[in-house]
Amino acid sequence: MFEIASTPELQKKIKNLEEYYPPEVCHEINHFLEILKQDGHLSKTNFYDINTNEISGLYCNIFYKPCLEQKKVLLIDIKMKAADIFRQRFVIEDDWDDKNCIDSIPQYDKPQKIIEAISLIHQGITNSYELGYELGHRGKKDEYISRHGQYVKHALIALKLIHVTRQGNKRLTELTQKGRLIAEAPNKDLQVRFLIEAMLSYPPIW
Secondary structure: OOEEEOOHHHHHHHHOHHHHOOHHHHHHHHHHHHHHHHHOOOOOOEEOOOOOEEEEOOOEEEEEEEEOOOOEEEEEEEEEOHHHHHHHHOOOOOOOOHHHOOOOOOOOOOHHHHHHHHHHHHOOOOOHHHHHHHOOOOOOOHHHHHHHHHHHHHHHHHOOOEEEEEEOOEEEEEEOHHHHHHHOOOOHHHHHHHHHHHHHOOOOOO
16 A cells, blocks of 8 residues: 655545545546556656656646555646536637637626526517616716626627627627526526526637
């Protein structure tokens, strides 16, 4: 058996994995730590540098130094593969060119306000002033309230949750299929999940 040594900070994380890492990462870390405790080394590892080995898992990378003579393994760091975890958990569009992903980043509020705005649009409230007012924005002038309604519309368009078309002199605001999924979801948890998927499919956030 080999002793697993590390810094106090990393040791604290190892003893409370569930507090610091999602379930799939905890499972993977435990799996690799058991091998290191038994053998002091993993046969299929990358040489990160002269003295350090890297275990590349599905959800995390573990960096360590084997001290076979001392029957110790020095754990240096554990890094999550956040992008791979997100891909596993959520349906994400990822077919853009990252070099061209930042076009414009709209200004708006907390994600919960976006969900509220989707519900309001689903109820037929699409006018920028009415939308801003129903979302709780106030101002000395009507245009200030309308501006907040426009802000949320810009955010919803960027996230592909609404589309706006012209019909004569009027603009028609409608929910997309993704927007309707959020509006018609049976509970808040599902609404949040659909919003996360929409946000992760927005290149600047990804």
